[in-house]
Amino acid sequence: MTMHLKLRVWRQPGPTAAGRFVAYDAPDLSADMSFLEMLDVVNERLIEQGEAPIAFDHDCREGICGSCGLMINGVAHGPMRGTATCQLHLRSFRDGQEVVIEPWRAKAFPVVRDLVVDRSGLDRIIAAGGYISARTGGVPDANAVLVAKDDADSAMDAAACIGCGACVAACPNASASLFAAAKIAHLGLLPQGQPERAKRVLRMVSQMDMEAFGNCTNIGECQEACPKLISIDVIARMNRDFLRASLLGREERVGSSGEG
């Protein structure tokens, strides 16, 4: 079955250039195309006409790399729940439907071009504390460190975060709380994450604030937008860790960057 969509796409030639919506008629599409394949087809037609193609981020196209992400008709990653933009198919749309496509909008995510935004703010949150320090050496036995099954499952649920930024995009406050909290929960639930647990939450939250992300108002838009359906329970956990580290944690020595 062929489909026809009426696109309204945000076009912005560069970071400092003014952007605007441009209407594109997209006939002869297949309902089985993914949303990104549809954009590929539109781009090929644009190139044939000698126009600049629409820039958008993508990589694995199987929902696990976190590169893609578009605001589609006012919903981050579009109408299909628990799905990244690349795994969204045109069968989720009506024939002849108008589709508004916008980039993630946040001060911390400046537009690079068209639908591509710079999400390195999320990388800096990870660099601030989203890691563990482990000594190198011989490989330990597989079960040397015991992890309760429930904890392993919860850590795995949090670790499902692919860093796409949909939580920021869907949050009315452009808060990165779900992202940071997922990383903090992922490491904090495991024994290997314990030594740096207090430092981690303080540093990552402080970096999140510095990156000009907004604050969390607990309204839950992020967990609905998350392609991995990460629950805002992890945000409560981050708040708990932050509170404990603030009240009971030792002050960091000035100039100390050493870990462990």
Place this chain on the structure above:
Amino acid sequence: MPFGRFWGSTIGKKVVMAVTGIVLVGYILAHVTANLLIFVGPSAIDGYAASLRTLPVLLWGVRVLLLVSVVLHVVAATQLAVLARAARPTAYQRFVPQASSSASRTMRWGGVALLLFLVYHILHFTTGQAHSDFIHLAPYHNITTAFRVWWVAGIYVVAMVALAMHLYHGTWSMFQTLGIEHERVNAARRRFATIIAVAVPLGFVSVPIAVLLGALR
């Protein structure tokens, strides 16, 4: 961590909002319970008002605590709202909320409405400037004469709808911000917030409605 650094963090400000929220929810629970004394009779509620004056230290202690709580709650909310607005300088052309409740989306303007109501309410029933026939320490008289005017009762009913919405999200949000989250308590915190959000405003509006219907005169 020193308070300055804690306050400087967005989560720190949220924790301040949650803790002051607990103080304020605790206070309105006491307030609504005391209000219901009006159904016992004029002497019950007037006697209660007089008894509050026998312990001025307690009375002023509570007033100072409430004032500090309201100021901290409002200052933190305002600062966070300014930060949040700055975090999204360009609005979406189309944005369709998927999960948030109308209560959670109206916290800021609803909060402003409640603050304005609070000022009116204090001028109305505590200091009396906004009351046409105010008698100090005669709450039964002050309440019944005020609510016979339909639009005065109307202001209170509308304000209590705003309070219900603010409590529905705020009380639940308090648990989330303080990190009180566990699969065994998550359903209970939603229930608790819903009960508070329904019971407290209902208790408050029962008085103006009873006056309007002529049950209290």
